[in-house]
Amino acid sequence: PAEGIMQAFHENMDKKIKEAYPDAQTNLDLSYEISAHGIQKSTERIKGIKNIIAVASGKGGVGKSTTAVNLALALKEEGANAAILDADIYGPSIPRMLGVSGQPDSEDGKTLMPKIGHGLQSMSIGLLVEEDTPMIWRGPMVTQALEQLLTDTQWKDVDYLIIDLPPGTGDVQLTLCQKIPVSGAVIVTTPQDISLIDARKGLKMFEKVKVPVLGIIENMSGHICSNCGHEDHIFGKGGAQKMASDYSLDVLGSLPIDSQLRKSMDIGEPMIFEDENSKISQAYFELARSITGKISNFNKDLSRKFPKIVVEDS
Numbered sequence: 001p002a003e004g005i006m007q008a009f010h011e012n013m014d015k016k017i018k019e020a021y022p023d024a025q026t027n028l029d030l031s032y033e034i035s036a037h038g039i040q041k042s043t044e045r046i047k048g049i050k051n052i053i054a055v056a057s058g059k060g061g062v063g064k065s066t067t068a069v070n071l072a073l074a075l076k077e078e079g080a081n082a083a084i085l086d087a088d089i090y091g092p093s094i095p096r097m098l099g100v101s102g103q104p105d106s107e108d109g110k111t112l113m114p115k116i117g118h119g120l121q122s123m124s125i126g127l128l129v130e131e132d133t134p135m136i137w138r139g140p141m142v143t144q145a146l147e148q149l150l151t152d153t154q155w156k157d158v159d160y161l162i163i164d165l166p167p168g169t170g171d172v173q174l175t176l177c178q179k180i181p182v183s184g185a186v187i188v189t190t191p192q193d194i195s196l197i198d199a200r201k202g203l204k205m206f207e208k209v210k211v212p213v214l215g216i217i218e219n220m221s222g223h224i225c226s227n228c229g230h231e232d233h234i235f236g237k238g239g240a241q242k243m244a245s246d247y248s249l250d251v252l253g254s255l256p257i258d259s260q261l262r263k264s265m266d267i268g269e270p271m272i273f274e275d276e277n278s279k280i281s282q283a284y285f286e287l288a289r290s291i292t293g294k295i296s297n298f299n300k301d302l303s304r305k306f307p308k309i310v311v312e313d314s
């Protein structure tokens, strides 16, 4: 999905063709197609979903949910059918950030209909419990509840489902990564050492369960004073880049601290819609394109296209 760059891409290509064949009549028609890509061998594809992308962080409060919501919205704006599952069971904040509330509907009494917020299909445990009720569940209950939320939701024609994982690298996260059929994961961190140490643990966790890490997203990477324009690196500088080069990974994007972003997420009106050309919106669009670009290079899942082979005694 690359709506944001289609026109420029089209113009550029058209120019190149005309340069190469000045006398030819050209009619350039570009389109894109989103395929399902490989998942861990021990897992099975979920009905209605082509690709799952896990958004993880080593610790809480680094902006993982903010990144997950904006990434899903950016994917939608880029032309994909996107959805989000809030698996941060101890602090489900996606409903608030997406501006959805109320119990999800169920047409058959067994499965749940996703809640639609800003054009995204969404599901969260936060929709099933009161906002001020703490989830005092232990590990196995959490993983079971999340698996159920994932498989019992009636996802419809989803190209990319973003999963906002619970923060950390404990047993719950490890089990989830083993059981959920993900195409790839991204790790959100702030630039400071204390966050990066835990982000490295996240990386090791994905290695263990053979989930490809698509790259690192540095959030709160600096603050530009709205009065004087001075950039202040409140949480340090260059940390994600250092981690990326240590592990031969890419920094997929850097998002500054922005009070407008924070305010917009708090009221469930993400600022990505207000000004598509703002630096923050553009950073999320770029993030979406580089993530899906990377996934598109992975092997396609051809299991559904594979012919049925029958051996008969004739």
Ligand code: ADP
Pocket: 057, 059, 060, 061, 062, 063, 064, 065, 066, 067, 093, 167, 219, 220, 255, 256, 257, 258, 259, 261, 262, 263, 265, 266
């Ligand atoms: P996590 O999911 O890692 O716990 P959240 O996404 O809930 O973190 O973010 C924690 C708080 O920080 C939220 O209030 C959110 O609005 C704010 N926040 C996240 N990223 C930014 C940013 N780049 N600039 C300003 N505030 C941010």
